[in-house]
Amino acid sequence: MATTTTRAIFPMIFGRRYADKLTDGASTPLKLVRLQIEQKVNGDFPFIHQIATTMTFKNTHNIILEGAFEFTLPEKATICGYGLDVDGVIVDGVVVEKQAARIIFEKEVRKRIDPGFVELVTGNVFRTRVYPIEPQKTRTVRVIYQDQSIADNNTNGFLYQIPIQFQTQLESLDVVLTCFGQAITKPNFLIDSNQSINNYPQFIDNGNGQYTAEWHLTNVEPSVNSEQTLSYILSNCLKPVISAIEKDSNVGAYFAVSCALPIPNQQRIDQLDILSKKICILWDASLSRSNSKENRILELNTLKKFFDIWLKRYNQIEIILIIFRNDMDEKILFQLQTNNWNKFLEIFQDLPYDGATNLSQLSSINLMQPINYYFLFSDCISTINNNSFIENLYSNFKAPIWIFNGNYLHEPYDIDFIRYLTQYNEYGGGYLNREKLELNSNDLINIIETIQIKYMKIHSSSSVKQIYPSNSITIPLNLDRFLLVGQIPIPLPNSIQFEIEFSMNNQISRLSISLDMSFNERNSFGLIRRLWAQQKLNELNAFKDKYKSDILSLGLEYSLVSQFTSLLVLETLQQHLQYHVCPAKSRTLLYNQYMQYQTIENNKKPNNISELIQKWNQTCQWYDHVITDIDRHRAYLPKVPQPSSFPSPPSLFGFTTIGHTSAFGGVPTIPTAAFGSAPTATPIPFGTTSMTNQTTTQYFPPSSTTTPVFGGIAPTSSSNSSSFTGFSFSTPSTQANTAINVSNESSLSKTEETSTIVLNEHNPQSSYITRISSSHNRTSAYLIYLNERILNRQSPSFYFDVASYFFSPAAFSSILDKFNQQQENIQIADKKSIEYGLRILTNILELELEAPQLYRTVAYKLMELKQWNLALSVFQKIYSLRSDEPQSLRDLAIVLIELGQYDQALQYFKQILNEIWDARFTTIQTIVLLDLNRLLVLMNKNVPEIDSRLIRHLPVDIRIVIQWDTADTLIKLSIKEPTGQICDGYSSYRTDIGGYITNLGFQSDQPIEYLLRKAVNGIYSISLTYMTNAQHTLTGVTTVLVYIYKYFGSINEEKQIQTVRLTNLNQTIDIGHIEFGDSNLEKLKDELQKSKDECHRLQNQLINSKQSIQSNMQHINITCDGCSMSPIVGDRYKCIFCPNVDFCQNCQSSTNHQHDLKHPLICIRDSSLYASSIYLQNISELIHLNIRCASCFVSPIVGVRYQCMTCKINLCEKCEFLGLHDILHERLKIIRPQ
Incomplete structure (x- = not known):
């Protein structure tokens, strides 16, 4: 039965929305209206075949859209061609580095020009993106891929399976199958191989050994009850050894050999004479496996097939069950016997499938007892990864690893990771897909208990090279044939002989192979060459991070879509010249024009450090501007518009060209006034303490009290010495004086003033939060969340809001305290609430694979929660997806600073300053300079490779930085100062007291920064406004990360981080405010606190005196549920919520009983006075x-x-x-x- 997958594997649309409409889903379906499939098989080497799928999409909306279509391919398939219709003609794409292809595509989309490309997302999931699709119009894309056939011993032939996946009614479906070769027989379809295609014709003999079969159907409905796969068999062509050779002018020749394997009939040596079985089950309980209960039942039923057979041999089976998702549960030990299978199933009955998939946790499993088998139940697509874990994964796995996946074959799975676990493991193992799981018990037990054949190496006296597999591997289960590919260098011999060595139960056997070089290339169209590249790619993909450059080179040379290469279609010669992308040779005219223009000199704009220095000088000039008492007085007066001394803002979204900048590579020769002059012998004193490595996992929520991040040492009030020491880089004497005064100024402000950051709590006002908050504890709240998830499954905001609720410290505070309005603030959320919150939050990563916006949504929240290690892992993934965006590097550097990894953070900051960035990122370098100079203070380090004109630390009283997760979006940061002036970059970007917004209005580049060197007393209110969104997507809900610094860059710097979700255009959210006050106010606060403390002391004294003369009243027939006192003597406490629950006065506040402490209790002095009250009766009846x-x-x-x-x-x-x-x-x- 077809299922609905959690991860988005369907057409998606992106486009310009109506001004007031934003949607929250990760993606929106796009209609597929026509599908054409063409398949070709060369009968001389029938082991491989090529399939071209042409898809036509229709834009049923009334707006221009960008279209994206995600699809899966068979396990051994590789994309080798891509085309897009341009003026009604399919134009071939060319292979380009993956990141470059995406960057080019998105640049052209911003220009409203027609690009398209196809990329590998992860595993077997591919994505093609096309722009534009006009309203009520169609666009057509063609994807060509190469796949391997399946040996069929019953017919002595090969089985070909062609997936025909679609989910809505098609206007037309056209299928053309072609088989040709010197001595092939007529192909035969499998009966009922596809329920959606009825009465299909037979293959027709066209002569010359060619057979074709065609369908041309209209109004075709998708299949509901079966896989949509067309299958046929080419019989009587299966030989013990099938070989093919393809000449190449550069290499010499490529060859491929498909040989039959011996059928093993012995048990594994390590499974003989075993007295008991020890099985470790690794059960993936992430959100992606919540798609179908039927699939999980199939997996458990298969497990039972194994156990039923083993229980006939052994008295019991020892099971170690480890359930994992975003984190790993404690292992469960279970002794399985013949009569307790149902008891074992109870573990899975109410198991919540929730959270991201973190396969990197497997490397931490280290079981002391010997294990016979590891059974991993997962699709092996990890949405949280530690890049280094795969290298050490085998160190603790000393047994065969078998992977179970009950999902349908067209659903996503990571075949590269599966190959790594099963083929490169010396203990063996294999992958059991849905087709295998449906086998009977005997066939299944034979698969995992029968010896596995290992390919060892080849023995050859001939000149062959680049053989793949290049190393010893375990041949996958139930595979009747082995494929070997290689190259034959020039000069080509008349024949080649070699032997393939196999191992079975440590016994060696060799198979002799002879290749005749007198071959006929009549039906060769590059399949063997591409097959060789595909096999090499499969081997490299097992260690993709290690062999990234090799994979990139291979994809570029052989036009393969890989982890690091994509296929791109550009329309015009100007586009190809601009991005240095050579057109496909099939576009003859365009290709020739491009080659002619290659002699033209590249007009790339040179790197220019002066522009960055000029921007930094503007910031320093603002900083050096003296704010007088007259300025502060004027700030409170009605304003008269003043002409701006700053440049006018550029056009919307940076469509004008701005020069690129760099900070390294040249030695400055001309000093700059007031900073950058000759060095002095006196170092600038700054920074006495260094930040400690804080890796705590506790969540400290925003409150009225914050923790200094520079060590918390009290600053000095001396005006003659600074609070900071340790900078050794040089500045002019005038600058040194300025810097010292600045440090003292900040220090004085801190001794004479107090400040408070107050952040507002943001209630999403959604019905599901209302229902969840009605629960009395976190467990029931989690159950209500799971019920609400059914209707909000694809909504990132749903998971974000619910996770935020669980992270809220007051979410599960005492109901009795709420009733009495005497609740005290809880500063640390409990461990279980954080566990639930992280699980729910990471679900966002499961909604759409490799979506940077969703990754940033999660990472920003993790920063707010101070989950630095997990945030680092997510930001590393973001950087791998968006290395062209400097914000990705800045995020990494900020997190690394929190983790105490200063050197690596410094390298990222330098990279931002050094590299050339797109014109969209015009302000980030000056913002990074503030971060970098702060970091140098922390490190107490001088970095000579940084231009000295850029080194100047600028401590300020207030620094606010915002950034968000959506591109081409405008968010307005507004700061209302105590004077009443508003600094927002639109109406005003500078204020009379020195407030300064670094980004001008109508610019989409981020981050946006507000600076104030010296704060005046009063309240600084912070708000955000969602201005515009110019993305070509129908999704627009934006997550904004807000940094609020007090005394930035000073020894007692404090910081708050908050994330908010903006859901509507023109929406304004009040983030909170910063309070600055004088010492008199602080004294009043101290006196008030002392009064409160004295009041509490007197109250406690009164309570103690009452307890000493407590009542001796007896409550007849009433028993204390805490200590079993009967009757209760003294005050009686009855629960309002629980039927027939009472406590004595000693037990009512105790934690030693099972009653929920948050339930309200009624204090009853004399039960006889209320004998007729319904609340004193046994309401359980x-x-x-x-x-x-x-x-x-x-x-x-x-x-x-x-x-x-x-x-x-x-x-x-x-x-x-x-x-x-x-x-x-x-x-x-x-x-x-x-």
């Missing part, structure tokens, strides 16, 4: 059968029931008590069940 609470979903309702007369819904006592329903609605209070 009041059971309202078949009645369900509309808020917390409890059923049946026990106790008093409330029925809303307006909405006709029912509420339990707890939900009515909490006031979760509209208080204006009339209720009917029902005590006795009806």
Whole structure:
């Protein structure tokens, strides 16, 4: 049965939206209207075939769109061709480095020009992107890939499977199959191989050994109950050895050999004479595996097939179960016997499939006891990765690894990782896909218990090279044939002989191969050459990070889509010349024109450090400007517009050209006034302490109190000496004086003033948060979340909002405290809430593979939570996807500073200053200079390779930096100063007291920064406004990361980080404010605190005195549920929510009982006074059968029931008590069940 996958594998659309409409989903479906498939098989070497899929998409919207289509390919397929319709003609693409292809595509989209490209996303998932698709019009793309056939011993032939995947009705479906060769027989279709194609014709003999079969169908519905795959067999062509050779003018020749393998009939040596079985089950419980309960049942049923056979041999099976997702659960030990399988299944019955997939955790598994088999249940697509884990994965796995995947064959899986685990592991193993899992018990047990054949090497006296596999590998399970490819150098011999060596149970066998070089190339069209490249690529992909340059070179040379190469289509000669992309040779005229223009000198604009220095000088000039008392007085007066001394803002989204800058590579020769002159012998004193390596995983939420990040040492108030020491780079004497004064100025402000950062809590006002917050503890809240997830599965905002709720320290505070309005702030969220929150947050990574916007959404929240190590892993992934964006490097550097890895952070900052960036990123280098100079203070280091004119530390009282996760988007940062002036980069970017916005309005480049050197007393309010979004996507919800620094760059620097989601255009959110005050106000606060402390002391004294003379009242027939006192003597405490639960005065605040401490308790002095009250009765007898609470979903309702007369819904006592329903609605209070 077809399933709905969690990860987006379907057409998606991107486009210019209406001005007031934003959507939240990771992607939106695009309609596929026509599908054409052409397949070719060379019967002389039928082991491989080529398939061309031509897809036509229609834009059913009334706006111009960018289209994207994600699709999966078979396990052994490789894309080797891509085309896009230009003026009604399919134009061939050319291979380009993957990042370069994306960058070129996005640049051309911003120009509203027609590009298109196809890329490998991950695993077997590919994506093609096309722009533009006009309203109600269509665009056509063609993808060509090469696949391997399957040996079929029953017919002594080869089986060909052609996937025909579509999810909506097609206007037309055209299929053309062609088989040709010298001695092939007529192909035969498998009966009922595809339910969506009925009455298909037979193959027709066209003569000359060529057969064709064609379909031309209209209004075709997708198959519902089966895989959409067309299968046929080319019989009587299966020989023990099949070989093919293809000449090449540069290499000499490529050859491929497909040989039959001996059928092993012995058990593995390590499985003989075993007295018991020890199995380690690694169960992936991430969100991507929540797609179908049926698939998980299939996997468990297959597991039972193995265990049923083994339990006939052994008394029991020892199972170590490890459940993992974004993190790993504690291992579960289970002794499986013949009568407790159902008990074992209970572990999986209510198991939540939630969170990202983190396969890097497998490398940390180290079991002391010997294991017979590792069973991994996963699609092996990891959305959280540690890049170094794969190199050390085998160190602790000393047993065969078998991978189970019950998903359908067309769904995503990472075949490279699967090959790495199963073929390069000396202990063997294999991959059991859905097709294998449906085999019977005997066939399955034979697969994993029968010996596996290993390819060792070849023995050859002939001149052959570049043989693949190049190393010993375990041949995959149930594979009847082995494929070997290689090259034969020039001069070509008449024949080649060599032997292939195999190993079975440590016994060596050799197979002799002879290749005749007198071959016929009549039907050769590059398949063997490309097959060789594909086999080499498969081997390199197992260690893709290690062999990145080799994979890139291979893809570029052989026109393959790989992890690091894509196929790109450009329309005009100007585009090809601009990006130095040679057109495909099939475009003869354009290719010849391009080659002619190659003699023209490259007019690339030279690197120019002067532009960066000029921008940095502007910042320094602002910093050196003296703000007088007159300026501060003028700030409070009505404003008269003043002419700006700064440049006018460029056009929207940076469409004008701005020069690129660099900070390294040249020695400055001309000093700059006021900074950059001759060196002095006196170092600038700055920075007495260094930051410690903070890797805590606790979450410290925003509050009125913050922690200094420069060590927390109290600053000196001396005006003659600075608080900082250690800078050794040189500056002129005038600059040294300025710097010292600046440091003292900041220090004085800190001794005479106090400041507070107050961040607002942002409630998304969504119905699902209301329902989740009605729960009484985190476990029930999590269950309600899982129920709400059904309707919000593809919404990033849903996971972001719910995760934020779990991270909120007050989310699960005492209900009794809320009732009494005496709740105290909790500064650290509990461990379980953080665990749930991280699990829910990382679900965003599962929604769409390799989507930088979603990765940034998660990473920004992790920074707010101070989850630095996890944030580092996510930012490293972002950089691999968006290395062309300097913000990716800055994010990495900021996180590394928090982790104490200063040297690496410094290298990233230098890279930002040194490299040439797109004109969209005009302001980030000056912002990075503030970060870099702060880092140099922390490191107490002089870096001579940085131009000395860029080294000057600028400590300020306030620094606010914002950045966001969507491109081509305008976010306005507004700071309302105590004077009433607003600094926002639009109406004003400078204020009278010195406030300064570094980014001018109408620029989409980020980050945006607000600086204030010396703050005046008062409140600085911070707000964000979602101005515009010019993306070509229908998704527009934006996550904004806000840094708020107090006394930036000073010894007692403090910082707050917050993330917010902007969901609507023109939406404004108040982030919070910063308070600055004088010492008198601080004294008043101290006196107030002392008064509060004295009040608390007197209250405690009164309570203690009352306890000493407590009542001796007895509550007859009432037993304490804490200490079992009966009757209760003294005050009686009865729970409002729980039926028949009472405590004595000693147990009511104890934690030694199972009762929920957050439930409100009623204090009863004398039970006899309230004997007739319903609340003093045993309300557990009041059971309202078949009645369900509309808020917390409890059923049946026990106790008093409330029925809303307006909405006709029912509420339990707890939900009515909490006031979760509209208080204006009339209720009917029902005590006795009806």
